[in-house]
Each structure stands twice: as structure tokens, then as C-alpha cells.
Amino acid sequence: MNQADKVYLDLCRNILEHGTKKEDRTGTGTISIFGYQLRFNLQEGFPLLTTKRVPFRLVATELLWFLKxxxxxRYLLENNNHIWDEWGFQKWVESEQYDGPDMTNFGLRSQEDEQFNAIYQEQLKMYQERVLTDDDFAKEFGDLGNVYGKQWRSWEGADGKVYDQIQYIINEIKRNPDSRRLLCNAWSASELENQQLPPCHYAFQFYVNEGKLSCMFNMRSNDVFLGLPFNIASYALLTHLIAHECGLEVGELIYSGADVHIYSNHVDQIKTQLEREPRALPTIELNRDVESIFDFEMKDIQLIGYEPHSSIKAPVAV
Structure with missing residues (x-):
């Protein structure tokens, strides 16, 4: 059994067996534990889960979006990536400019009411098309506020200066690989009200040892079924990209989660996944002609040998 699927499935079992039922912001309800860590040896393969298909293209285009x-x-929609649509859509339907059908609690209602879901899908498609074609609309309702990309690349300090945390990390790894300050922080208490979704993966840190780059990322809140497989793959890819630019091999990826939970409407999907036998992990291949991580495009990143079980669908809690 590959270790990536094993440790992930062990976490799922732990939550189902020992977790506590809790209410949450979305009104869906969760089974939750507090404090859990997973470790992945990136030398053993790329940790993209095989017990269900995880759409790597969506993982990669989202990460490239962050790095830009x-x-x-709009960038995500141009790349047929819809994983952030609901948060932009929510911003629009809660605004004074929206004059369509009532979309209150659209996330839950679309799951429970087929008639409403048809109306919701129509409004969501309208939102997507306007973001792609209307510059003014995209500027107002396509922007999610000071979320990950802004914090990673343009952190604004109390001194009024703007800091590129990713570039700092790369420069520091090259200059002083033993530094204990190879850290990026996406959590800014003063900007939480200006973010459509406050950062869930709020900080990460790198560590260089014997020519290998390792990464630990921290999450305040984690949807284990839908979110965590994406998060693991995303930070694994980020580690590969930074190692590539800095002339290093990859080492370990370490996940540290606080409120780690399974949504109540994901339990059956988790049980289905637990019944499946893990398969061999894929590998990742980067275009060696691209020197800077900021110049990578989707065509420069190849996933090799990914043969997972079929995907398992589940609703997103918004």
C-alpha cells in the first residue's frame, strides 16, 4: 500500500471512530477532531490519492493562480477551473446589484431541492459568463478580496511596505538554506473582513537538509474529503516547483491540521473510499527549461502514471 493513501485513510477512520459531532458556519454539520499530522515522503511518489480520482489539473491551475x-x-474560469466559483457567486447574490431569484443558503438548498438547483445552476452560469466577458463585473464580483495570492505575493505590512513572501523564500533558500525563516503566512487579522473566505491553509514553512527541500503546511480548518486531497497535492507541487528553481531534490511534506473534519453529507463517500485498495502513486515531471516558478504554465507540468479508482462526487459546503 502506498503511504500517501494509507495515512489519509487512517485519518478518515480516526475521525469516524473518535470524532465529535459539531455544528459549523455552513449549517451542514461535521464530525471533527482537533489536531492531527500527516507525513509524506515525496521521494516515494507524488501524493495524489489513488483511492479516488483527484483532478490534478484543477490542483495545478489553482496553485499557479496563487503564485501569480x-x-x-476570471483566470480560473479561463482555465475551466470552478473550485472557487461559489464564493464569488455568493458575493454577487448578496450584493445590492443582484435582482434575480432568492439565493439565500444556495449551497444547502441546491442539494435538497431539485427545482431550486435548476434555478441556481442557471444563475451560476450567468455569473460565470459575466465574469469572463464583463470587465467591470469581473472586477467587482470576480475578485475574492485579499485571499491567498495577495497574501503570498503582496503582503502589506504595518509599515506600509509590500512584501513578496514567495520570492523572499526562494532568495533565502539560495542564500541561506539553513534559515529558520523560510515561512509564508496568509493569515492577516486586519484583513479578514475583506476576504471572501479567510485562509484555511494559513501558513507554511520550508526546511533544507542534505540537498532536499521539505515543507510543512498548517490548516486551521480542513474539509477532509474534498479539501485535504487537494491541499496535499497542491503543497507537494509547490515543494517540487521551489525545489526545481533552487536546484534541490524534494524531501518530506508534512501536514498539520487543527479542526480536521468530515462533513455530515460526506460520510457515505468516505466509507466508499475506505473500501478501496490503494494503487501505485504517480510521479511529477517539470519542464527543466523553465527557470522561475512564476513562469510555469500548465503545459510545463506533467503527471506521470496516475491510474486511480473512479472519482466520488460530494457537495461543497459554502
């Missing part, structure tokens, strides 16, 4: 410092969903 972008906070507008």
Missing part, C-alpha cells in the same frame, strides 16, 4: 498573486476567479 491573482485573486480574481
Amino acid at each position: 498573486g491573482d485573486t480574481n476567479v
Whole structure:
């Protein structure tokens, strides 16, 4: 059994067996534990889960979006990536400019009411098309506020200066690989009200040892079924990209979660996944002609040998 699936499935079992039922912001309800760590040896393969298909293209395009410092969903929509649509859509339907059907609690209602879901899908498609074609609309309702890309690439300090945390990390690894300050922080208490979704993966840190780059990322809140497989793959890819630019091999990826939970409407999907036998992990291949991580495009990143079980669908809690 590959270790990536094993440790992930062990976490799922732990939550189902020992977790506590809790209410949450979305009204869905969760089974939750507090404090958990997973470790992945990146030398053993790329930790993209095989017990269900995880759409790597969506993982990669979202990470490239972060690295561009972008906070507008237009780039994602242009790349047929819809994982942030609901948060931009929510911003629109809660605004004074929206004059369509009532979309209150659209996340839950679309799951429970087929008639409403048809109306919701129509409004969501309208939102997507306007973001892609209307510059003014995209500027106002496509932008999610000072989320990950802004914090990673344009952190604003109390001194009024703007800091590129990713570039700092790269420069520091090259200059002083033993530094204990190879850290990026996406959590800014003063800007929480200006973010459509406050950062869930709020900080990460790198560590260089014997020519290998390791990364630890921290999450305040984690949807284990839908979110965590994406998060693991995203930070694994980020580690590969930074190692590539800095002339290093990859080492370990370490996940540290605080409120680690399974949504109540994901339990059956988790049980299905637990019944599946893990398969061999894929590998990742980067275009060696691209020197800077900020110049990478999707065509420069190849996933090799990914043969997972079929995907398992589940609703997103917004």
C-alpha cells in the first residue's frame, strides 16, 4: 500500500471512530477532531490519492493562480477551473446589484431541492459568463478580496511596505538554506473582513537538509474529503516547483491540521473510499527549461502514471 493513501485513510477512520459531532458556519454539520499530522515522503511518489480520482489539473491551475498573486476567479474560469466559483457567486447574490431569484443558503438548498438547483445552476452560469466577458463585473464580483495570492505575493505590512513572501523564500533558500525563516503566512487579522473566505491553509514553512527541500503546511480548518486531497497535492507541487528553481531534490511534506473534519453529507463517500485498495502513486515531471516558478504554465507540468479508482462526487459546503 502506498503511504500517501494509507495515512489519509487512517485519518478518515480516526475521525469516524473518535470524532465529535459539531455544528459549523455552513449549517451542514461535521464530525471533527482537533489536531492531527500527516507525513509524506515525496521521494516515494507524488501524493495524489489513488483511492479516488483527484483532478490534478484543477490542483495545478489553482496553485499557479496563487503564485501569480491573482485573486480574481476570471483566470480560473479561463482555465475551466470552478473550485472557487461559489464564493464569488455568493458575493454577487448578496450584493445590492443582484435582482434575480432568492439565493439565500444556495449551497444547502441546491442539494435538497431539485427545482431550486435548476434555478441556481442557471444563475451560476450567468455569473460565470459575466465574469469572463464583463470587465467591470469581473472586477467587482470576480475578485475574492485579499485571499491567498495577495497574501503570498503582496503582503502589506504595518509599515506600509509590500512584501513578496514567495520570492523572499526562494532568495533565502539560495542564500541561506539553513534559515529558520523560510515561512509564508496568509493569515492577516486586519484583513479578514475583506476576504471572501479567510485562509484555511494559513501558513507554511520550508526546511533544507542534505540537498532536499521539505515543507510543512498548517490548516486551521480542513474539509477532509474534498479539501485535504487537494491541499496535499497542491503543497507537494509547490515543494517540487521551489525545489526545481533552487536546484534541490524534494524531501518530506508534512501536514498539520487543527479542526480536521468530515462533513455530515460526506460520510457515505468516505466509507466508499475506505473500501478501496490503494494503487501505485504517480510521479511529477517539470519542464527543466523553465527557470522561475512564476513562469510555469500548465503545459510545463506533467503527471506521470496516475491510474486511480473512479472519482466520488460530494457537495461543497459554502
